[in-house]
Every structure is written in C-alpha cells, then in structure tokens.
Amino acid sequence: MVNILGISAFYHDAAAALVQDGRIVAAAQEERFTRIKNDASMPLGAIEYCLAEGGIERNGIDVVAYYEKPLSSFVRVLRTFTAIGPSGFRTFPRAMDEMLRRKLWISFEVDRALKSLGFSRPGTTVFAEHHMSHAAAAFYPSPFDSACILTFDGVGEWATSSIGVGSGNSIELLEEMRFPDSIGLLYSAFTHAAGFRVNSGEYKLMGLAPFGTPRYRDRILDKVVDLRDDGSFAIDLRYFDYLSGRRMTSDRFGHLFDGPPRQPDSPITQRECDLARSIQDVVEDIILRIANHAHRVSGRRQAVLGGGVALNCVANGRLLRDGPFEQIWVQPAAGDAGSALGCALWAWHDVLGNMRPTADGVDSMRGALLGPPPSTVPVAATLSSLSRPHEVLSDPTQRAERLAGLLNDGAVIGVCSGRMEFGPRALGNRSILADARSTTMQQRLNVKIKNRESFRPFAPVVLEERCAEWFEIDGPSPYMSFVAGVRNSTTPVESDPTELLPTDPANLGDRLGSIRSPIPAVTHVDGTARVQTVDAERYPELFRILSAFEGLTGCPVLVNTSFNVRGEPIVATFEDAYRCFMATDMDWLLVEDCLLDRAEQ
Amino acid sequence: MLRLRHAWRLASDVVRYSVDHRAWWLLLIAPIIALAVVMVSATKASIPYAVYTLF
Numbered sequence: 001m002v003n004i005l006g007i008s009a010f011y012h013d014a015a016a017a018l019v020q021d022g023r024i025v026a027a028a029q030e031e032r033f034t035r036i037k038n039d040a041s042m043p044l045g046a047i048e049y050c051l052a053e054g055g056i057e058r059n060g061i062d063v064v065a066y067y068e069k070p071l072s073s074f075v076r077v078l079r080t081f082t083a084i085g086p087s088g089f090r091t092f093p094r095a096m097d098e099m100l101r102r103k104l105w106i107s108f109e110v111d112r113a114l115k116s117l118g119f120s121r122p123g124t125t126v127f128a129e130h131h132m133s134h135a136a137a138a139f140y141p142s143p144f145d146s147a148c149i150l151t152f153d154g155v156g157e158w159a160t161s162s163i164g165v166g167s168g169n170s171i172e173l174l175e176e177m178r179f180p181d182s183i184g185l186l187y188s189a190f191t192h193a194a195g196f197r198v199n200s201g202e203y204k205l206m207g208l209a210p211f212g213t214p215r216y217r218d219r220i221l222d223k224v225v226d227l228r229d230d231g232s233f234a235i236d237l238r239y240f241d242y243l244s245g246r247r248m249t250s251d252r253f254g255h256l257f258d259g260p261p262r263q264p265d266s267p268i269t270q271r272e273c274d275l276a277r278s279i280q281d282v283v284e285d286i287i288l289r290i291a292n293h294a295h296r297v298s299g300r301r302q303a304v305l306g307g308g309v310a311l312n313c314v315a316n317g318r319l320l321r322d323g324p325f326e327q328i329w330v331q332p333a334a335g336d337a338g339s340a341l342g343c344a345l346w347a348w349h350d351v352l353g354n355m356r357p358t359a360d361g362v363d364s365m366r367g368a369l370l371g372p373p374p375s376t377v378p379v380a381a382t383l384s385s386l387s388r389p390h391e392v393l394s395d396p397t398q399r400a401e402r403l404a405g406l407l408n409d410g411a412v413i414g415v416c417s418g419r420m421e422f423g424p425r426a427l428g429n430r431s432i433l434a435d436a437r438s439t440t441m442q443q444r445l446n447v448k449i450k451n452r453e454s455f456r457p458f459a460p461v462v463l464e465e466r467c468a469e470w471f472e473i474d475g476p477s478p479y480m481s482f483v484a485g486v487r488n489s490t491t492p493v494e495s496d497p498t499e500l501l502p503t504d505p506a507n508l509g510d511r512l513g514s515i516r517s518p519i520p521a522v523t524h525v526d527g528t529a530r531v532q533t534v535d536a537e538r539y540p541e542l543f544r545i546l547s548a549f550e551g552l553t554g555c556p557v558l559v560n561t562s563f564n565v566r567g568e569p570i571v572a573t574f575e576d577a578y579r580c581f582m583a584t585d586m587d588w589l590l591v592e593d594c595l596l597d598r599a600e601q
Numbered sequence: 602m603l604r605l606r607h608a609w610r611l612a613s614d615v616v617r618y619s620v621d622h623r624a625w626w627l628l629l630i631a632p633i634i635a636l637a638v639v640m641v642s643a644t645k646a647s648i649p650y651a652v653y654t655l656f
Contacts, residue, residue: 071618075627100637108607 002352003060005050005122006344007110008067008133008336010103012038012199015337015422016046017370018054019344022354024141026053027370027422029337032572038200039569042113043340049372051119064110064122065347067339068130070103072157076179084243091245126351128343130156131307134334135173137342138306139166140349140356141364142329148298149173150291152309153335154184154199163294166304169349169356174297180243181235183286184309186225189240190279192248194272195262206314207456209280210526211508212273213500216257220282223256227282231290258502268455271502284315288323295324302327306342310334310481311424313530317483320473332368332479333423341422367538368479369429371420374574379592382574389600394593396544403590404548407435407558411587412449414563416577417541418592421570425480426562427532428461428542430570430577432586434521434559436460441521441559442512448585452566455508457530460522463546463556464533470519470557471531478539480532489517489527521559532560 006017009030017027026049031037033045051061077095081088102109107125114121128136134151149164149171160182164173188198191205221227226234237243239253254260258271291303303325305316311334320328331338348354375382383390393399403413411434418429426432432449434441446454464476473484517523536543542560550556563577564570565584571577574591581589582601589596612631619627 071614075618075622075624078630096637100634104611105604105607107610108604111603111607 002062002348003054003056004063004065004344004347005047005061006065006067006340006342006347007043007047008340008343009042009109010040010098010106011336012040013335013337014040014043014046015333015340016043016050017341017344017422018050018056019341019348020054022345022348022356024341024345024364024366024370026050027333027341028372028420029422029569031569032371032420035569035576037567037569042109044113044117047113048117051117053372056119058118059120061114061119061122062124063347063351064114064125065343065351066106066110066125066127067133067336067343069127069157070099070106072129074099074104076155076158080179080243088244095245126343126347128346129159130339131159131162131176132171132173132346133339133342134306134331135162135164135166135171135342136346136349137333137338138304138310138329138331139171140345141331141341142166142304143359143361143363144302144304144327144329145359146300147302147304147329148294148300148325150294150303150305150310151307152183152287152305153307154188155179155182160184161290161307163290163297165298165300169354171346171350177232180237180240181233183283184307185240185242185248186235187279187283187309187312189242189248189253190275193253193257193261194275195264195266195268197264198248202308203311204453204456205276206280206312207524208268208273208276208508209314210277210524210528211455211506211511212270212275212277214278214281215274215502216278217281219256220278225282225286227286227289229289230293231286231288233286268506268508269502270500270504270506273506274502280314283309283312284318287315287319291319291323291325301325302329304328305330306334306338308335313481314483314528316481317473317528320482327475329363330479330481332365332421332425332427332481335424338423365479368422368425368427369419369538370422372572373419374416374572374577374591379574379594383594383596388578388596391595391597392593393595396541397548399590399593399595400541400544400548402595403433403545403588404552406588407433407545407549408552410435410438412445412585413588413590414577414581414586415541415590416563416571416574417590420572423479425532426560426570427479428534428539428560430563430572431542432559432561432563433461433545434561436519436521436557436559437553437555439513439520443509444585445521445559445561450561450565451584453508455506455512457512457524458522458559458561459530459532460519460557461532461534461542461546461560463543463550464535466550466556467531467533471529473531476533476535477531478533478535480530483528483530486517486519486523486527486529489515489523491515491525491527519555519557522557
C-alpha cells in the first residue's frame, strides 16, 4: 500500500490529508486541534490524526506532498520587492525572515515534524504548484471523468487564476492569470475596505452584498480594473498597497470610494454595503467571462472549481444559472486547506502515474466527513464519570424523532456526532440545528448563540428529493456550494438607491427582519439561501432528523450553522462541544447517542 | 546535521530553478541569501535591512 501525506502550511489554514492507494482516508485542518482560527503553523495535530486514522507505522509514509513550490514563491517575493523599491523597506525584513527561516525549509520542517511524532523520514518529498494543488483537489475527487478546471485564489507562486482540463488521471493547465492581477486579492482589498479581516472576513462581505446597490461598480470597472472579454484583467496598482504587504488599499482607493477603510468596531454604513455589492457584481462578471472563455477553450460541458474564491457560493450560484456549463462541482474545501488533499492526489496520479477509477457521477469526498470523531472513548461512559446528566438514545430512528420534536418546539440543538467535516462548512456532524420556519430564530442564533453580526445569514439543510420544491436549484448541492432563490419568498421593497447616502446607517437587522418567506430563518434579504441538500448515503443521521421533522411539520428544511462562536474554529471534540454548549444559550447538545439538556447541567 | 542535509538540497534546488527558468540573477544572489540565512539565524533582527539595500 502506498501512503501519501499531503500538507499545506505557513500561509493560512494549515491542513493535512492522507491518501492510501489513491483513496482519500483522512483530512483535517490544524485550527480544529490547536483551537486557533486559521492556524497556519505546521499541522502537527492534523498530521498525527491522519497517520493514526490510516494506521500508518513508523516507516509507513512513502511520499510527502507539499501544496506549493516555496522557491518559486520566494522568487516572486524578491522580484516584487525589487519592483516596488523603497516602499517595501519596512516589510522586506519580515517577509525575508519568514521565507529564510521557515518557508524555504519545508522538507526540513516536514522531516522534523514527522520525527517529533515518532515517524521516520518519508521516502520522497514532492512539491506541487499551488494552482495544480487546487486543480487536483477540484478534479480528482469530482464526479466527472473529464471536466474543465477553473481555479481562483489570491496568489500561488505566480498564478492567481488558472484554466485547465482534467481527463482520466491527467490534468493540464492551459492558461493562467498572474500576480499582481488577482480576483482573490481584489476581493480581499474590498473586504479590508469594508472593515473585515482579510483571509477570513470575505464571506462576511459576500453576506453584506445583498444589502447594497452596485453604486461603485462602474467606478471599479472604469478606474480600478481593466476587464477584457476573456475575463483576464489588469489592476491599477495605484489603488492598492498589497505588493508591499503593509496594507491592502492605498489612500487613492479611499478617495475613489468615499472614505478610508471602516474601523472594525464602527457601525456598518450604506457605503460598506454598496462596496460589497459592487465588488461582488464585478467578481461575478469576471468569473462568468473566464468561464465562457474556458468553455470555448476546453470544449467541456462540466466544470470543477477550486481555490479560495470558489467558496463564494453566490458567484457559484450565478455561474450555475448563467454560465456555459451543464454541471459544476466545487471542492468543499476549496481554499488552501483543501490543497493538502489536492497535492496528495496529484502525487498519486501525476507523479506516480496511477490511474483514476471511473467517477460514475459520484464524488469521492465521502461527504467531506474526513476528520476525527468527537471522542475515542464511549461518550456515555465519560459523561457518567463526570456526573453530567444525559439521556442515551441508542436507536437512530427514535433519536431522530426526539430531536425533531425538540426542534419543532423551538429548541436550538448542537450536534457533535461522527467524523468531523473537512473544509470551512459544517455539514451536519459539527452543526447547530434549529427550526427554519421561526421568524425570531435568525436573530436569536446570531446574537445569543453565535455572538456574531446581526446581518449574517444562516444556511438551510433540505432533503435532497424535496429541494426543488423549496429552492430554485436543479440538482444536488451536498456541500453548500451554491446560493439559490427561496421559493415563495418576497424581498422588502428597497428604497431608491439614489436616495441613500454612503454615510447612511445600514439598518441591517431591520431590513433582514422584513423578509417574507416560509423559512425566514434561512432566507437572506435578497430572497436567497446557501443550500445544502441531504441524502441518506452521505449524511444518514441528518437525513433521519430531517425526515422526522418533515413527518412532524411538513417542512423538510432546518437551519444548519457551524458549531462554534465568533472568532473560534468549529468544535472538534466532545470537550470542545460541551464547552461551547455551556458558554452559549443552546438548549440541547447531541454527542454521538447522548443527549444533554442544558437546564440539567 | 538534518538542517545541513536540507541546506544541500536547497542549494541544488536553487541551481536547478535558475537553470530551468534562466534566472541567472538568482545564482548571483544565492551566496547573499545563504549569508542572510546564517545571519538571520544568528541575529534575528537587523541584517535583513542591510540586505534590502542590495536590491
């Protein structure tokens, strides 16, 4: 058996993945083990878990694959600093320190990490190109035998976006867009301008966009981005400062867009909403043009998406509706964490030349449930030894009916069962569930449980076979990759955009509360939702709960939000879940087959 | 010892990259980089500023 360990580290969201004879066995992000959000350090916890899950012995690691080529990145950094001259004086030492101390020494760091965990050096260490890692993560596990590959992110070595073709076990990258012209960095710059953290606040900007009007769209296209027909573009770098690494935007950017970046704790105004909507529109246009061009170049009817920008499920939804491809599959861990898996698969297929089994229309991500279970010992015994009152519900059907009853009564339930999800989305095993029909649930979850901004939407989970009755989407969406309209919802009548001033308060909570929908807790202000479809094969526990809830209420939809609070990673273990449960206003906690009532704790 | 072995690998990677990409300038600054690695390890602070002036 050939064991390949994939690693991504030292930028953001470090992760490890294990591929055995081409089969995806385990994958996890380091943040879940260290409890540091987006932890970039060498993923010791994730590596240790993956090797244990695969039953790897001391000499058992054949190949270690790393997700980018550090030397190419180093050359890019050197050339960038050479190009910008004196303005990089302050940040150059920090960049060099990081490069010279750690990033150029990856094989050394890997050997040292494995040694500290009691493993021998791997037979080989190989380095994939960053966008090849994204492309491999998107194509190899996809349900297609052949597909057009689109990757979009901030920056790899030099590439920022790429177009390729995957067929059988081979991937060919045909075209690429290069640094500093980058969709990811463009979106991150606007994330910074709207007062959110770069590399983690992009999804907040996406959620804010429907509250705005595209007031700045023309300004972006006239002054900042020179967009061509094939989707390639050139950025006017006078509006940005990310080359030097000091900050994302320049003073000129502030002059063009009515002010400096919002301070993180200051109120959100209409300007931030309009910035969000404008850049979202521009990014969607760019992606659509690239997709049309890629469709012509590749001649494929299916597409797979990878890279951090592929987590923009609003853009994915538009691509699915308005784009040229008949089917689209998005890697659920599309960001850099997923690259750990991508480079491992690349090593198996491309470096070692192994064939890829026929896809048969089913992806090989195994529901993205590739992480560890909540506990390695029986949870009931642990709870008893700690004298925590709990109810054991061994029968899965009875358990589902009990939970459905509680949800129908308005309870909020934390679920920590089975293997943890790989990627940023909680898909039912580390989730908080609630009744989507409640008009007050969205506010309650945001403010009292998740402790996060009031405007943030929640995602629905729906039985796959009932999805089309509730949402305007064709086909399954098991990984929350697409946003689609909610049927029978009406959006509030917007004010005339010309009447709103950039400095006007956004009143996000009021506007979200005015939505009319049969499932208001999961309907965003524009009448859309980020849909997760649930089938019995991938998510049997969640399928049973949804079925029982539908039997009770006639509604096959629930709220599904990640089991964490603001600023923390999603829970991994039973202990993490219990701590989070007790620190919030959640009503019930399900850990494997044990149900805990908060009132009794 | 482990780091020394990897230093040799890194040096050969730099040479291979320079040849593959015709980035001969990288070969010229490689000794400076090597020196910087040593000095960064030794001082951890001010040397990078001096190195930057070379660019």
